[in-house]
Amino acid sequence: MSDESxxxxxxxxxxxxxxxxGNRHNIGFMVVDLLAERIGGRFKAHKARAQVLExxxxxxxxxxxxxxxxxxxxxxxxxxxxVTALRDFYKVPVDRIIAVHDELxxxxxxxxxxxxxxxxxxxxLKSMTKSMGAEYHRVRCGIGRPxxxxxxxxxxxxxxxxxxxxxxxxxxxxxxxxxECLVTEGLERAQSAYNS
Numbered sequence: 001m002s003d004e005s006x007x008x009x010x011x012x013x014x015x016x017x018x019x020x021x022g023n024r025h026n027i028g029f030m031v032v033d034l035l036a037e038r039i040g041g042r043f044k045a046h047k048a049r050a051q052v053l054e055x056x057x058x059x060x061x062x063x064x065x066x067x068x069x070x071x072x073x074x075x076x077x078x079x080x081x082x083v084t085a086l087r088d089f090y091k092v093p094v095d096r097i098i099a100v101h102d103e104l105x106x107x108x109x110x111x112x113x114x115x116x117x118x119x120x121x122x123x124x125l126k127s128m129t130k131s132m133g134a135e136y137h138r139v140r141c142g143i144g145r146p147x148x149x150x151x152x153x154x155x156x157x158x159x160x161x162x163x164x165x166x167x168x169x170x171x172x173x174x175x176x177x178x179x180e181c182l183v184t185e186g187l188e189r190a191q192s193a194y195n196s
Contacts (some may be wrong), residue, residue: 106142
């Protein structure tokens with residue numbers, strides 16, 4: 001089990017570069033960007049090929065936790081390398097790693113939190129699991145399935161639709177709340193509060 005002194009590593013999954021910033025596949029980046037804003041810090045380049053921000057989450061006192069927010073600067077399908085390097089650098093047990101990612105099999109704006117499990121065809125998770133096993137936490141941000149015959153790859157690399165954007169800020173805010181709850185109060189409490 002985890003050593004209480006080790007930080008949590010919260011990894012937003014996405015693709016680096018301005019052309020991907022608004023994509024469905026980049027909701028993980030959006031969530032960690034909001035967490036960084038709440039902490040009041042700025043991301044800095046790390047030798048692990050990631051942008052990182054060290055800070056604290058939670059109320060003052062025993063529930064206050066050290067966190068490292070991270071955005072891998074490799075492409076999505078190579079996320080495992082930077083995440084494993086950060087895990088080793090910060091000495092984070094795998095059960096204190098949280099991947100925040102888009103999830104096709106959940107309706108848009110729906111959250112599900114879990115520990116471990118398969119990758120469901122998600123290349124970022126596939127890469128992480130290959131690098132360090134599957135026993136990390138996931139905050140799964142539902143984006144729904146592509147309409148009609150649109151290919152999955154095209155769908156995830158498109159920006160959210162104008163209808164979806166109406167709820168996007170609320171959704172990202174709720175996902176950031178779920179991460180904070182998971183870090184400070186544990187998985188069961190976060191699941192009962194945020195799984196829908």
